[in-house]
Amino acid sequence: MSHTVLKAKSLALAAASAMALMSTPALADFPSGTITYLNPFSPGGECDIVQRMQQNPMQEKMGVDVVIEYREGGGGAVGWSHVKDQPADGYTFACFSIPHIIAQPMTRDAGYETDELHVLYTYHSTPQVLVVRNDSPFETLEDFIEAAQAAPGSITVGGTGTASGNHLATVRLMRAADITVTWIPFPGSGPTIPALQGGHVTALMTNSTMAVQNSDHFRPLAVATEEQIDMFPGVPTFRELGYDVVEAIYRGALGPRGIPEENIEVIVSTLDEINREQDERKQEMGFQPVFYGPDESAELIERLKVEYEELLGELGMLN
Amino acid sequence: MIDDLLRGLAAVLTFDSLLLVAIGTTVGLFVGSVPGLTATMALALLVPFTFTMDPLSGMVLLGAVYTSSMFGGAFTAILINTPGTPGAIATTLDGYPMAKNGKAELAILVATVASVVGGLIAVIAVIAMASPLTDIAIRFGPAQYFWVAVLGLSLIAALSTGSLFKGLLGGALGMLIGTIGISPLGGESRFLFGYSQLQGGVQLLVALIGLFAIPELIRLAVSATKSVDVDYSRGSESLLHAISLTVRRPWNVLRSSIIGLVIGIIPGAGNNVAGLVAYNEAKRSDKNPSSFGKGNAQGVVASEASNNAAVAGSVVPLLTLGVPGSPPAAVMLGALMLHGIRPGSALFAESGTLAYGFILSLGVSALALLVVGVLGGRLICRAVCAVPVTYLVPGIAFMSILGAYSMRNSIIDVFIMIGIGIFAYLVRHIGLQPAPIALGLILGPIAEQGFSMSMLRGGAVHDVPAYALFDNWMSWALIAMVFVTLFWPILQEARRKKTEAAEGSE
Known part of the structure; x- marks a missing residue:
């Protein structure tokens, strides 16, 4: 039942965004309808846990419903290739994880390219x-x-x-x-x-x-961090021991390319506020919170692209 | 431990907790009996509601939904030959023939009683032996997963009514369908035919609806009958009859519950397979195995006792290791973490009341099934029988499409379901049954994963990689079980012929 409603809603959204394009690009009253926060993994995973933590505060801060929609498969690729084709209005975004969104398009036809996705905010590693x-x-x-x-x-x-x-x-x-x-x-x-x-x-x-x-x-x-971290007191980093190994999985929210700046700002500031409020709790669970906006996230991706291309190339896995 | 147990019991036997159990079992029954609505999905939707509750209440609610949805899958299995959950595949084998023989209500009552008993036995076992049971989960390595999958596939030999060759062909087809998507080991894409949406493979439930529900709908639609051929003339059945049928073979209930418990503990294999293994054992040890598949109530007992026992089994690794034994258990793990509770061996020491309270609540939920099953079962049974086929077929078709779509919000899944359904309808005429195909689809990926991981490990620790499949006594025990499963029907047949010949010569 809710799915037919969702379908109708997405049609309505498509129509609304089309109208918005015809009139003026200003969408000062964002958000004014239901937000779909897509999870490309299965229920119970680490994206799911964080998204469920964020769902209620998001609804309170943004004043609209936030629906978590599951589109799992292909290690997240099914969900992300869906998101890249959605209207770029800020009403649809997804949880993402790095290296997945960088490595998948490098190693196979994943149905999307890394650059077709716009990383809005990175909330933890x-x-x-x-x-x-x-x-x-x-x-x-x-x-x-x-x-x-x-x-x-x-x-x-x-x-x-x-x-x-x-x-x-x-x-x-x-x-x-x-x-x-x-x-x-x-x-x-x-x-x-x-x-x-x-x-x-x-x-x-x-x-x-x-x-x-x-x-x-x-x-x-x-x-595998640059410096020792609080959740592992006394445990050395690889670097301290003389091995240059720094690697983490980063998670955050991404949408299709072309979302209006003002809407991105609303999403980013909401996620940032929530992320700071939940900082302590997330550390207890073993997450290392980061607070990267769109620019810092883009820098991270560009840096990792070069590194992963080299690593995957050595493994003979590049497509 | 006794203190924690009693405190847990006190916490569960409050009005609030019992109310949550009642709500949970009702929701679960609905979710379980609609093909396509899954326990996993229902639990994920409920998690935010548990934020405002104390951790135990939240887990009680989730546990009740999980228990009851496992049971709800039996309803559709019996009434329309479609397992509402993968765990109920074996229930269709005798449940539906029972319904055809006019014993639909009896089948549902027997399923209810068996579920309750299976659930209770498993809860008692988990409380008494949580830590030795955890050992089972730990001992299972890649090689054991491979042999369990082979054991499951060898069930095809026993389950095939009719031709063994056709059964194996069905199993192979299922395994082939299971290879679609991203390969588990190397990450290569397989059989995508240019559709990147196929990267996620064919969802098990989408395939199940296609394999079981669609052929039934086509058959109903072309048969031009006025209502389902579930004969309802016998009137209402007494619960006592169902209880006596279940308890008459105490060994069957007990064995099936233990099988369900043990298989439920193994993370990943889970309750999809438990019902089928228990069913096979029931059939094998029966004096009259050929009565199975034709409406033998003991088949329903085996399947249902076992898939409900598997629920309690799957929470063992969840609570003691923090490893979910099934997708719904994964959601419960998430809920625990959101409440700041860390599962693991320390859980019983640090939050004993919660751990024992939660396990006990699964027992209370199992008991609640008796009420929900008897009342709801009769109601649903009568409703399905009373609705004319002209409404029933479009109704079920609508639910099936909705269910397939909702799994991943994907229209491709709907087409896959319809495609598999038409295929299953056509091949049924040449004798290919849906159960072996489903079995291949479930077990193929487990077998592949177990095999490739064993070979990798074998390359590291042995001279010949394949030794890794045989270097552990548990592997050998499983191999022995495979042989028994494969050759028992042949032995039985030979013995029957011998006795017949002996009788004939007198």
Whole structure:
């Protein structure tokens, strides 16, 4: 039922935006209708958790309904290629994650190009962490690297997917330390936890959220941030130990290209306010909040594009 | 632990909690009995409402919806041969023939009783043995996933009524459909035919509606009958009859519940497969296996006891490891995190009241199914039987399209559903049944993932990668089960012929 309503609404929206184009570009009264905040992943994922946290405050601050719509598939590609074709009026935007939106179009025909999407705001990162089981013989990163040097390929590192944040962080580590480990891609971050607990992999390259939530079973060896972070007190960064590995998954909101400036400002300031209010709570959950507007987000993407192109090229994965 | 258990019990047996259970089971029944509305979706929509509640109340509500929607899937399975949830695929095998024989209401009552008993047994088991049960989830590695999937696929041999070859062909077709999309390992796109929307693959529920509901609708429409051929002349059935039917074979209920519990614990395999495994075991151990598939109430008992036991099973890794055993459990994990509660082994120590209260509430929800099932079941059963086909077919068609669309808000999914439906209708005439196709679609990706991951791990730890599939006693136990499943029907057949021959010679 709600879907037919949604459909009717999107038709109405299309008509409204067409009219807006014919008259004047000024849309001072944005937003005046329902906002669709698309989730390209499944319910219960990390986009879902954040979007559900933001939904109510967004409705209060913007004074309109915010509907979370699921369009999962292809590691988010189905959702993002849908968003790029939506009217650029600010009424439809989606949760995104980096490296996905950069790596997918590089490695296959994902149905969208990175530049067809406009990143409006980046609200947090989940830095990558190398963890082993509490009872693992590897006490430090050095132990891990020595073992990998002694028997190249014999150490297995698990994580989510291929060309994902987990994977790219592992590739960066292999490059920086000149070691070879066997990468084992899991279908999602959930199954990696029992896999490490059950000893089916030697280590995990995982998100800070997963490492924080499982801190009573897992020992972090190093964090892939520039400096040490509060949620892992006393855990060194890869850089401190002499390996240039900095990798994180960034999440935020993106829309199609061409949304009017004024509307972008409304969305960005709303998300920024909420993000600052929820700062502490998100850190407890293992998210590292960032507050990047459209320009800083674009800089981030441009920088990572160059790095990922090189990494994926080395892996022979470029399309 | 006893303290926490009692405090949890006290927290669940309050008016507020019981009210939430009542609301949750009603919502869940509706969601479960409409093909295409999923428990996952309903839970995701409810999560914001739980913000204002205390964590336990929120989890009680979500748990009730989850429990009840698993059960609701049986209604459509019995009445219109369409599993409302993937867990109810095995319920169609005997539930629908029962309805055709005029025992629709009895089938629903039996499903209700079996669900209640399965749910209760699993809750008791989880409370008593949460930590050893967690071990099962941890021990399952890629190789075990592969063998579980093979075990599931070998069920086709047992489930095929008629030709084994056609059953295997159906399974292979399902596995082929399951390869559409982005490959799980390398991330390559497969069989997209130029449509980037196909990157997400064929959604299981979209395929299920297509496989089961559409052929039934076409059949109803062309049969030119006035109402469904669910014969309703027998009048109302007594609950006592249903209870006696269920309890008469206590071993069947118990075994099915244990199967559901254990398979539910394994993250990912989940309750989609539990019902089918339990059904197969019931059929195999019965004195008269050929009565299955023709309306044997024990088939319904096995499937329903097991898929409701799987609900309690799937919350074990959720609570003890923070790993969701099923998509609905993933949403519940999100809800817990939003309340600032960190699942894991510390949960039972730090928030014992919450953990035990939540598990106990699943038992209360299971009991509530008795009320909801008996009242709602009769109502829905009569309504479906009373509505003339001229209204029923468009009504169900409308719900099916809505359901397929709502899964990902995608019109492509609607076309996929209709395409698969017409295909399933056509191949039914040459003897291809929908259940093996569905089984292939569910298990193909699990098998592929398990196989490729095992080979990768094997390359790291063994000289020959394939050793990784055999280097653990659990793998060997599963392999033994595969052989038993494959060759039991043949043995049984041989023994039957032998006894017949012996009798004939006398």
